[in-house]
Amino acid sequence: MNLIAIAAGGAVGAIARYFASLSVNLNVNHPLPFGTLAVNASGSLLIGFLFVLFDRTGASQATRLLWITGFLGAYTTFSSYSLETVRLVMEGKPYLALANFALNNAVCLACTVLGVALGRLAFGHA
Numbered sequence: 242m243n244l245i246a247i248a249a250g251g252a253v254g255a256i257a258r259y260f261a262s263l264s265v266n267l268n269v270n271h272p273l274p275f276g277t278l279a280v281n282a283s284g285s286l287l288i289g290f291l292f293v294l295f296d297r298t299g300a301s302q303a304t305r306l307l308w309i310t311g312f313l314g315a316y317t318t319f320s321s322y323s324l325e326t327v328r329l330v331m332e333g334k335p336y337l338a339l340a341n342f343a344l345n346n347a348v349c350l351a352c353t354v355l356g357v358a359l360g361r362l363a364f365g366h367a
Contacts, residue, residue, distance in 0.1 A: 246303045250311020258316045272334065273341055274325040277318060278348065284317035285349040289356020290363075297364040 261283070262276030269275045288309060295305050322345050329338035 242303055243306050246307035247311040247314075250307040250313075251315040254312035254315030257312075258318060261316075272329070272337055273344070274322075277321050277325055278341075278345055281317050281319075281322060281345055282348045282352045284313050285352035286356040286359075288313050288317075289353040289358075290360040291356075293357055293360025293364055297360075 258280050261280050264276075265279040266274070266276035291308055291313075294300070295309075322341070326338050326341045326345075329335070329341060
C-alpha cells in the first residue's frame with residue numbers, strides 16, 4: 242500500500258512540476274531558470290505546511306508518503322536546479338549561476354519556514 246501511495250503521488254507530482262515550470266518559463270523571459278525556482282519554492286512552502294498539518298491531525302503513514310515522499314519528491318527538483326546552475330557556469334554566466342544558487346537556497350528555506358508558520362497559525366502552535 243505504501244509503495245502505491247508513493248507511486249501515485251510521484252506520478253501526479255511529476256506532471257504538476259512539468260506544467261508549473263513550463264507555465265512560469267513561458268511567462269518569464271529571463272536567463273535564470275525561474276520555473277524550477279517556482280516549483281522548488283512552492284514545494285518548500287507546501288512541505289512546511291503539510292509537516293504541521295500531518296503532525297496535528299495524526300495523518301496515516303500512507304498519506305504522508307503520498308504527499309511528502311511521492312508528490313513533493315517528484316514535484317520539487319534538486320537535480321534540475323543543480324544542472325541549471327552548472328549550465329549557467331558552462332555558458333560563461335557565473336554571476337547568474339551564483340544568483341540561482343543563492344535564490345534557490347534562500348527562497349526555499351524561507352518558504353519552508355513560512356509553510357511551518359502558516360501551518361501553526363492554521364492548526365495551533367505546539
